[in-house]
Amino acid sequence: MAKEKTLIEMIDISKSYDGEVVLDEFNLNIKENEFITLLGPSGCGKTTTLRILGGFTKPDTGKVLFQGEDITDMPANKRPLNTVFQKYALFPHMNIADNIAFGLKISGKSQEYINDKIKYALKLVNLSGYEKRSVTSLSGGQQQRIAIARAIVNEPRVLLLDEPLGALDLKLRQEMQYELRRLKNELGITFLYVTHDQEEALTMSDKVVVMNQGYIQQMGTPEQIYNEPENAFVADFIGDSNIVDGTMVEDYVVKINGYKFPCIDSGFGKNKPVDVVIRPEDIEIGKPGQGIIDGVVTSNVFIGVHYEMCIEAGGIEWLAQNTRSFAVGQQVSIGVAPENIQIMNKPQSEDEEAISLEDVLGDESEGTPEEL
């Protein structure tokens, strides 16, 4: 299937600034028509990755292939991709229409075609009638949308978007997320999307790449990333989580602070220290004695769809979410279904929180439970 064809390959890309490593042997394959999101905390190298693809930063080592052809040294203006910059980068001396028309004029399109495209693009980003406005008269969110319009009118093969919805309010952001997805399906453009908003990454992407300190922590579908985080960093970064120390007593049993929890993981060996991840919505709250540990509710906040509660049980402060409310001070018990307990190997040392790609691959080749 043509859809499965690899469009871009980043091979062993390394980049450091003044001796500080920003990307380390970074490998990424982007398939045609895919929506890939780079997700990670500030400073983890997301923009740098996009800049290397866009041709604005030269990697120290490694290659970028486009349809198998080496484009590492190809100048930015020759690359078949367009970027929506994190800082918008609209031309302040041109009005909105001229900004959008910039790329089209260069590629020698007719005035009629350009006018049509401007209208179409402005409608798409909900700013119809803004043709003659000056850039400086727009709000941050409006500028961001014009930046998107300016890039898509060129119908590039690949669109690189650097936090393109960061300045928008929630409602507009959701609308634009929907529009971008629709656009992707309509125009058949491959998207490489950068965000540090995990919810946005999970809702929009075909594939999510979680990065930290220049390493890929995990790559997979949104479901895989959310349900089967490969290490504590991913679990912590994707949504709220209870990450606690545990011991794998034997296959299918993990002990947390002396309490045994049945689980579905095996192959860790006996009495091996592990990290245990439990999502707040997976904590079942019941009457005392019903669950695995008895405890007491210490806080309760209504956060929209459900209540978010802290429950002190077995010497651990658990974060729990439930549609039912349990009053502060109430005696309860907590339990977790075996399939909702996620067991992960501990990083070797504190500063190895950023597990390198090799480690992740190494773990996989040993056959971690997640693989089974």
Next chain:
Amino acid sequence: MKKFLSAPFIVFILAGTLIPMCVIAYYGLTDRTGAFTIQNILAVGTGDHAKALGLSLLLSFAATLICLILAFPLGLILKDSKLGKKGFMVFLFILPMWMNFVLRTMAWQVLLEKSGPLGFLGIINTPTAVVLGMVYDYLPFMVLPIYNAMIKIDDSLIEAAYDLGASKSTVLRKVIAPLTIPGIVSGVTMVFVPSLTTFAISNMLGGGKVNLIGNIIEQEFTTSSNWNLGSGLSLVMMIFIVISMAFIEKFDKNGEGSMI
């Protein structure tokens, strides 16, 4: 409080600018007996004066153009050079400004003299030498504002232009040049106005053979001691300067919006 703080400045403006201007206007619009006349103003249209004014306009226009042609690429080079080197290069260009203006011009006089190291060029006492002097003396005033405007251009704008497929020359014409206009406008003003009114450069490098309007005015005040005529011609110059600045300003408005 604010008013009080600005008082010295207002006094300075009054004493240093406004009062002398009124004095010039008074002399320019009267004759030796003190009677009102516009003869001193109209005198600019007569033979020698008109010729000197024409030559002044021509030479200062040429000097401004040359400065612009030199300063624009120079600004680009300065903008692109590495941070440490940048400071040094800018320093190199400001360095001559620390030297007295008359001394700098005199240095060229010595260099260009018949017996001087550049005497073989044979340009001393010609308009060419005067233009050379103007360019040398006023080039920093063109380079600095252009450089300042250029470093203010966000690199991401240039990258965005490349990203949209622009070639180097398109980026230069469509992005860098329009965004440098405020700098060009101040540069042009700061080179054109002093070039138009100079008499020192034409005295030293023109050897009395290149008569600019500045020289004529100077002579009226010194050798001919006709303050009325000198003032009248000065008034005409002021009008010329105001008109040219308004013209440049308008050009700026068209190209740039309100960046100044």
